Amino acid sequence: MANSKPHVILSAAISIDGKISTRSGDSKLSSSEDFIRLHKLRSKVDGIIVGKNTVIKDNPLLTVRHTKGKNPVRIILDSKGNISSKSKILQTSKQIPTIIAVSKTISKSNLQKLNKFPVEVIITGEKSVNIKSLLKKLSAKDMNTLLVEGGGTINWEFIKQNLFDEMIITLSPYLIGGNNTISLVQGIGFDKISKSPHLRLKSIKRLKNHLVLNYLKV
Numbered sequence: 001m002a003n004s005k006p007h008v009i010l011s012a013a014i015s016i017d018g019k020i021s022t023r024s025g026d027s028k029l030s031s032s033e034d035f036i037r038l039h040k041l042r043s044k045v046d047g048i049i050v051g052k053n054t055v056i057k058d059n060p061l062l063t064v065r066h067t068k069g070k071n072p073v074r075i076i077l078d079s080k081g082n083i084s085s086k087s088k089i090l091q092t093s094k095q096i097p098t099i100i101a102v103s104k105t106i107s108k109s110n111l112q113k114l115n116k117f118p119v120e121v122i123i124t125g126e127k128s129v130n131i132k133s134l135l136k137k138l139s140a141k142d143m144n145t146l147l148v149e150g151g152g153t154i155n156w157e158f159i160k161q162n163l164f165d166e167m168i169i170t171l172s173p174y175l176i177g178g179n180n181t182i183s184l185v186q187g188i189g190f191d192k193i194s195k196s197p198h199l200r201l202k203s204i205k206r207l208k209n210h211l212v213l214n215y216l217k218v
């Protein structure tokens with residue numbers, strides 16, 4: 001029988017000051033060795049989740065390319081179904097299984113746009129995608145391990161709702177700065193440290209000047 005909630009790993013590369021992108025949208029913080037590590041991890045999970053802004057800013061493929069292995073299912077959280085028909089995600093949906101999770105706020109025209117592609121559209125949630133219910137639906141499809149690859153707003157939602165189990169963060173040797181640049185965790189944030197999830201450091205791996213930190217939620 002499928003678990004009611006998949007094992008959820010939050011994954012990102014951050015600068016020393018905790019940013020995941022520069023003000024112009026440059027987010028390539030990992031080294032070539034770290035991208036190989038990331039792609040090995042991708043090949044072992046059932047699905048990769050990202051938020052709409054990450055698709056708009058990065059135009060990612062979310063595939064396994066730097067190692068051999070199977071592509072996980074790509075799951076995009078896009079409440080209003082706004083991602084572009086020209087995005088690599090939709091353009092490659094014939095070859096790579098793709099789920100677009102939307103909420104009831106999606107317009108007819110955006111639903112029609114998505115339905116022109118061979119993607120599965122999951123409608124859940126009133127305003128935003130209901131992540132908890134989505135995870136249950138993914139679990140029912142036998143998707144037991146999910147990698148959340150950002151961005152900061154989606155990371156906050158998983159943390160706030162206590163829906164993650166593990167974090168794998170690459171600390172990259174850069175300083176980005178900026179009052180308005182995107183951090184690993186966006187949203188309103190916790191008002192007290194006591195409200196933060198408690199994490200146990202499971203391992204540290206050094207890849208030259210990059211450190212890969214693996215935390216488990218206590």
Ligand SMILES: NC(=O)C1=CN([C@@H]2O[C@H](COP(=O)(O)OP(=O)(O)OC[C@H]3O[C@@H](n4cnc5c(N)ncnc54)[C@H](O)[C@@H]3O)[C@@H](O)[C@H]2O)C=CC1
Binds near residue numbers: 011052054128
């Ligand atoms: N360095 C790294 O490892 C990574 C960097 N990034 C960077 O992060 C940036 C994007 O991050 P953000 O702007 O924070 O956006 P995001 O990628 O977290 O997407 C947020 C959007 O998701 C949609 N959404 C759907 N359901 C939602 C829900 N239940 N709750 C909240 N939002 C929901 C909303 O439209 C919301 O605006 C990009 O610049 C990207 O390059 C993203 C991933 C990894």
Ligand SMILES: Nc1nc(O)c(N)c(N[C@@H]2O[C@H](COP(=O)(O)O)[C@@H](O)[C@H]2O)n1
Binds near residue numbers: 058150
């Ligand atoms: N772990 C990690 N390190 C970085 O340096 C990154 N920029 C990201 N970004 C995530 O990977 C997506 C890009 O994937 P593709 O190379 O297009 O397959 C990007 O959209 C982020 O989710 N992650």
